[in-house]
Amino acid sequence: MRSASELKIGEKAIISDIDNSNPSARRILEVGFTPGEEIELLFKPVFGDPLGFSIRGTLIAVRSSEAKCILI
Amino acid sequence: MLTETDNKIPLITLLGHPNSGKTTLFNYLSGKKYKTVNYPGSTVEYSISRVLSRFEFNANILDSPGIISLIPCSPDEKLSVNYVYNHPKHGKTDLAVVTLDASQLSRQLLLVKQLIECNFKVIIALTMLDILNKKGLDISAEKLSELTGCDVVKIDGRDGDGIDELLKIIKENINKINENNVKHSLKNYDSAKIIQLYSDIEKIEKEVLFSIEPLTGENELIHIENVNKKLTVLNNYKNNGHRKIDKNTISIDRFVLHKFWGLIIFIAVMSLTFTSIFWLAAPLMDLVDTFFGNLSEIASNVLGNNLLSDLVSNGLIAGLGSVLVFVPQIVILFLILGLLEDSGYLARGAMLLDKPLAKIGLNGRSFVPMLSGFACAIPAIMATRTIQNRRERFLTIFIIPLMSCSARLPVYALLLAFLIPQDKPFIAGLALTAIYIFSILSSLIIAGVVNKFTKRIKSINDNSSFIIELPTYKKPKIDTVLKNTFKNANQYVKKAGPVILVLSLILWFLTTFPQQNQEDLSVNKISSTELVLNATSPFALINSDTIKNQNSGEENSDSESETEYDLSKSYAGMIGKIIEPVMIPLGLDWRVGVSLIVTFSAREVFVSSMALIFKVTEDEDEGKFQEGILNSMREAKNEATGQQLFTTATIAGLIVFFVFAMQCLSTVAISKKETGGWKIPILQVVVFTGLAYVMAFITVHGLKLIGIS
Numbered sequence: 001m002r003s004a005s006e007l008k009i010g011e012k013a014i015i016s017d018i019d020n021s022n023p024s025a026r027r028i029l030e031v032g033f034t035p036g037e038e039i040e041l042l043f044k045p046v047f048g049d050p051l052g053f054s055i056r057g058t059l060i061a062v063r064s065s066e067a068k069c070i071l072i
Numbered sequence: 073m074l075t076e077t078d079n080k081i082p083l084i085t086l087l088g089h090p091n092s093g094k095t096t097l098f099n100y101l102s103g104k105k106y107k108t109v110n111y112p113g114s115t116v117e118y119s120i121s122r123v124l125s126r127f128e129f130n131a132n133i134l135d136s137p138g139i140i141s142l143i144p145c146s147p148d149e150k151l152s153v154n155y156v157y158n159h160p161k162h163g164k165t166d167l168a169v170v171t172l173d174a175s176q177l178s179r180q181l182l183l184v185k186q187l188i189e190c191n192f193k194v195i196i197a198l199t200m201l202d203i204l205n206k207k208g209l210d211i212s213a214e215k216l217s218e219l220t221g222c223d224v225v226k227i228d229g230r231d232g233d234g235i236d237e238l239l240k241i242i243k244e245n246i247n248k249i250n251e252n253n254v255k256h257s258l259k260n261y262d263s264a265k266i267i268q269l270y271s272d273i274e275k276i277e278k279e280v281l282f283s284i285e286p287l288t289g290e291n292e293l294i295h296i297e298n299v300n301k302k303l304t305v306l307n308n309y310k311n312n313g314h315r316k317i318d319k320n321t322i323s324i325d326r327f328v329l330h331k332f333w334g335l336i337i338f339i340a341v342m343s344l345t346f347t348s349i350f351w352l353a354a355p356l357m358d359l360v361d362t363f364f365g366n367l368s369e370i371a372s373n374v375l376g377n378n379l380l381s382d383l384v385s386n387g388l389i390a391g392l393g394s395v396l397v398f399v400p401q402i403v404i405l406f407l408i409l410g411l412l413e414d415s416g417y418l419a420r421g422a423m424l425l426d427k428p429l430a431k432i433g434l435n436g437r438s439f440v441p442m443l444s445g446f447a448c449a450i451p452a453i454m455a456t457r458t459i460q461n462r463r464e465r466f467l468t469i470f471i472i473p474l475m476s477c478s479a480r481l482p483v484y485a486l487l488l489a490f491l492i493p494q495d496k497p498f499i500a501g502l503a504l505t506a507i508y509i510f511s512i513l514s515s516l517i518i519a520g521v522v523n524k525f526t527k528r529i530k531s532i533n534d535n536s537s538f539i540i541e542l543p544t545y546k547k548p549k550i551d552t553v554l555k556n557t558f559k560n561a562n563q564y565v566k567k568a569g570p571v572i573l574v575l576s577l578i579l580w581f582l583t584t585f586p587q588q589n590q591e592d593l594s595v596n597k598i599s600s601t602e603l604v605l606n607a608t609s610p611f612a613l614i615n616s617d618t619i620k621n622q623n624s625g626e627e628n629s630d631s632e633s634e635t636e637y638d639l640s641k642s643y644a645g646m647i648g649k650i651i652e653p654v655m656i657p658l659g660l661d662w663r664v665g666v667s668l669i670v671t672f673s674a675r676e677v678f679v680s681s682m683a684l685i686f687k688v689t690e691d692e693d694e695g696k697f698q699e700g701i702l703n704s705m706r707e708a709k710n711e712a713t714g715q716q717l718f719t720t721a722t723i724a725g726l727i728v729f730f731v732f733a734m735q736c737l738s739t740v741a742i743s744k745k746e747t748g749g750w751k752i753p754i755l756q757v758v759v760f761t762g763l764a765y766v767m768a769f770i771t772v773h774g775l776k777l778i779g780i781s
């Protein structure tokens with residue numbers, strides 16, 4: 001299964017699940033990354049990390065290590 | 073300061089997501105001027121105020137740091153979240169007013185849901201409706217109220233829209249409050265529960281949002297009337313509408329967060345910020361400088377040649393002038409930081425820097441505290457509270473004193489003015505930028521080193537995380553930025569003013585007494601008065617014809633050495649002699665040592681203490697204060713070696729000293745408070761001051777080695 005950290009810029013995906021073993025999983029859910037939501041990877045600045053996602057009409061930057069728990 | 077009766081009046085707590093407009097609303101209701109910033113996490117401390125009397129409502133309101141969820145993610149967050157239930161100082165929340173960014177309805181309703189479930193009495197204040205409208209959407213407050221069971225009001229805390237209605241509803245609800253049976257935890261709060269809450273929220277969202285024609289003007293009213301008509305049209309919302317991001321924000325971010333351009337823009341923004349402090353302020357500083365130079369001259373003219381005149385013109389006016397001359401720079405610094413903060417760029421900066429900062433044990437969220445450290449370390453250290461991970465937070469606190477705070481500006485300005493010709497402010501600007509870059513690089517290296525050595529002290533359960541919302545870009549509200557700038561400049565003067573005055577007085581006393589008339593009885597009367605006057609009253613000197621005549625020509629060098637002889641017998645001289653051995657290796661003498669000691673109470677005092685110690689002799693044609701200090705500095709000889717005291721090398725050494733030295737007692741105090749112990753502040757004092765000395769030594773002798781004396 002792929003995770004959101006593997007998306008390419010401009011690629012959209014629907015969240016299928018959140019991997020609860022990641023310590024940030026709960027905060028990821030709380031900020032709105034819930035299964036069924038559509039996300040798009042919009043920005044990946046200079047250092048390639050964190051990643052800028054669009055979720056629920058907002059831009060949120062998430063470290064790729066934490067974006068790993070967003071399964072698509 | 074709460075009195076007995078305050079405990080009995082209702083407490084209304086403003087809660088909500090970071091950046092949802094709590095402080096803006098708080099300021100409107102309380103008339104206070106707390107900082108509102110387009111960055112999630114600008115408020116870090118609870119603050120309370122009485123509602124302004126013009127609202128005719130006797131209640132306290134409490135502003136709170138933004139939270140995403142009632143369930144904390146870290147021990148530090150837990151502390152802050154727990155205050156929501158019961159603040160140790162301000163008491164129990166009677167009524168929760170939740171500011172809810174309407175453009176992010178679904179994400180922010182989660183907190184509302186949690187609060188309702190915990191039995192809080194909740195009123196929803198919808199904010200950012202202008203942004204929602206720009207997305208082509210609007211929201212029905214009635215429907216939202218119906219579906220959540222809370223009262224809902226649309227407001228804009230920036231201009232007071234809807235506040236009257238909000239207050240009306242608050243008043244109605246206050247009367248209905250009965251026993252407070254708030255629950256302190258949510259049952260079975262796990263992933264499944266969050267997902268469940270979100271699916272409830274989505275149902276609400278579908279009912280309350282409806283699309284409107286993209287707004288061009290202020291025809292909001294029409295849209296509200298058309299709610300029902302529009303609702304039917306609106307069921308195709310799934311494929312667009314509410315999930316769209318503000319178009320402008322996306323187009324700006326295509327550059328700002330671009331792989332290549334993002335970095336260039338970042339560098340450009342940062343260097344413009346720091347260079348402009350110098351060259352934009354230069355003409356204004358000149359004005360203030362001239363003003364105080366003249367004032368001091370007038371004072372000594374009026375008061376004549378005596379100790380009082382000397383105290384007023386040299387101690388008081390010169391001391392005050394040396395503070396106020398930097399007000400223009402402070403104003404410009406805060407103005408630019410304010411514009412930057414309000415635009416929404418800071419969160420992008422944090423994102424850009426997260427990876428490199430994480431490598432040295434910091435966090436992207438360290439960026440904003442570090443940046444505000446350039447204004448003042450105290451709010452900066454408090455701002456680190458937005459960093460979840462304790463280790464990262466402490467490391468950030470550790471290095472913040474290395475950021476060149478505004479109190480160091482006067483010092484650098486004086487020292488740079490010594491090195492760089494006055495007619496080239498641009499070079500001075502670049503040099504200042506170089507100092508800033510040097511201090512940043514040093515702090516990063518130090519953080520990296522400390523991080524390496526403390527790797528093992530990693531508490532379990534302390535998750536390093538970087539999840540940040542990138543707020544919609546906004547046109548900075550100029551009046552808010554101006555107000556904030558004014559407030560900060562005011563604070564700078566208020567804080568520095570008295571300290572500088574008192575210290576100048578003490579220093580004046582120490583350099584003036586004990587008077588040596590008796591000892592010098594053998595010397596003839598006139599020259600002994602001359603001695604004292606020379607030592608204490610440079611301005612009086614100019615205006616006293618007799619002494620000036622005596623003081624002309626070849627006698628100049630003579631009288632200068634006599635002056636210094638005199639000073640070394642003063643109390644200041646006695647203290648200075650003790651630290652002389654420390655200063656000699658830096659190519660400096662005890663007089664600079666005395667100035668440095670004084671700066672441990674406030675760095676700004678360096679300038680006025682140099683003025684006092686080096687006995688500024690005013691240029692007759694130019695009434696400028698700084699010129700005066702510079703001239704005496706150029707003439708000063710090292711008492712130990714007889715060589716020129718201030719050279720390129722020693723000045724560079726001094727600059728380096730100031731870059732590192734931990735010279736601010738308030739910073740030590742806040743560092744102790746925020747880290748909950750003495751370990752970090754003591755380490756800061758020892759490490760940074762030691763480093764300052766060593767680095768200054770290396771600079772002076774390194775420069776000498778390559779032929780720059």
Ligand SMILES: Nc1nc2c(ncn2[C@@H]2O[C@H](COP(=O)(O)OP(=O)(O)OP(=O)(O)O)[C@@H](O)[C@H]2O)c(=O)[nH]1
Binds near residue numbers: 138228549552
């Ligand atoms: N467009 C728009 N901007 C607003 C509105 N209300 C507040 N703002 C702006 O939103 C930004 C954030 O406001 P704050 O009041 O600092 O938010 P806060 O909730 O106190 O944020 P934290 O202290 O970080 O939790 C500021 O730039 C405000 O000027 C509004 O109704 N519309």
Ligand SMILES: [Mg+2]
Binds near residue numbers: 094114137
């Ligand atoms: Mg706030």
